[in-house]
Amino acid sequence: MTDNATTGFVRGAQDIVRAGQRLDARGWVPATAGNISCRLPDGRIAITRSGCHKGFLSEADVITVDLAGQPHQPQNRPSAETLLHCQVYRLLPNVGAVLHGHSVASTVLSMTEPSDAIVLEGYEVQKVFEGQSTHDATVRVPLFANDQDIARLAREVEPFFADMPAGYIIRGHGVYVWGKNMDAALARLEGLEFLLACVLERRKLGK
Numbered sequence: 001m002t003d004n005a006t007t008g009f010v011r012g013a014q015d016i017v018r019a020g021q022r023l024d025a026r027g028w029v030p031a032t033a034g035n036i037s038c039r040l041p042d043g044r045i046a047i048t049r050s051g052c053h054k055g056f057l058s059e060a061d062v063i064t065v066d067l068a069g070q071p072h073q074p075q076n077r078p079s080a081e082t083l084l085h086c087q088v089y090r091l092l093p094n095v096g097a098v099l100h101g102h103s104v105a106s107t108v109l110s111m112t113e114p115s116d117a118i119v120l121e122g123y124e125v126q127k128v129f130e131g132q133s134t135h136d137a138t139v140r141v142p143l144f145a146n147d148q149d150i151a152r153l154a155r156e157v158e159p160f161f162a163d164m165p166a167g168y169i170i171r172g173h174g175v176y177v178w179g180k181n182m183d184a185a186l187a188r189l190e191g192l193e194f195l196l197a198c199v200l201e202r203r204k205l206g207k
């Protein structure tokens with residue numbers, strides 16, 4: 001590896017470790033749930049190994065894969081959901097980081113919502129999402145059935161990428177959110193989780 005590639009990997013791994021600590025602090029990645037990735041300057045994707053606790057990551061828990069999800073070192077086992085991350089990087093060339101969490105709000109809402117989306121309306125925080133400039137708009141967060149076949153799940157999600165400003169939710173499982181870099185992805189996730197918590201609270205109040 002060149003010095004530039006090594007530096008790029010170390011910075012990306014640091015971003016991933018920091019993001020894992022943040023998601024863990026918010027209670028969005030219980031046990032070994034969730035996965036985190038970023039696009040490195042040389043085009044490789046850095047992603048968490050499968051089965052790690054995201055609050056206690058070290059650089060050694062981060063590996064690289066290509067855009068098809070294949071690890072550069074075959075002995076490495078990337079996240080079981082690597083194909084969902086790589087799909088975002090393939091379809092959205094400006095995306096630099098992808099986050100997946102398993103919050104209570106995303107899990108409960110997605111298991112109880114009968115329609116095919118959580119609809120956000122009237123919230124100032126909606127402006128955290130790409131292209132949103134007012135509370136006076138509707139943001140749909142699509143819901144997809146969970147599937148242990150991640151390639152098949154990716155095929156289900158793919159047609160919806162043109163209109164997913166806030167990411168998407170897999171029912172009974174969790175959220176996928178992305179951004180131009182790790183800080184932007186973290187801000188989007190924080191915004192989405194805040195809004196999902198609001199929806200859940202209002203439903204508990206019957207409003």
Ligand SMILES: CSCCC(=O)C(=O)COP(=O)(O)O
Pocket residue numbers: 031032033034035048049050051052078079080081100
């Ligand atoms: C313990 S949660 C089940 C797996 C999962 O949904 C997840 O997000 C973590 O999988 P990974 O292979 O990335 O550790």
Ligand SMILES: [Zn+2]
Pocket residue numbers: 033034035081100102173174
């Ligand atoms: Zn998951």
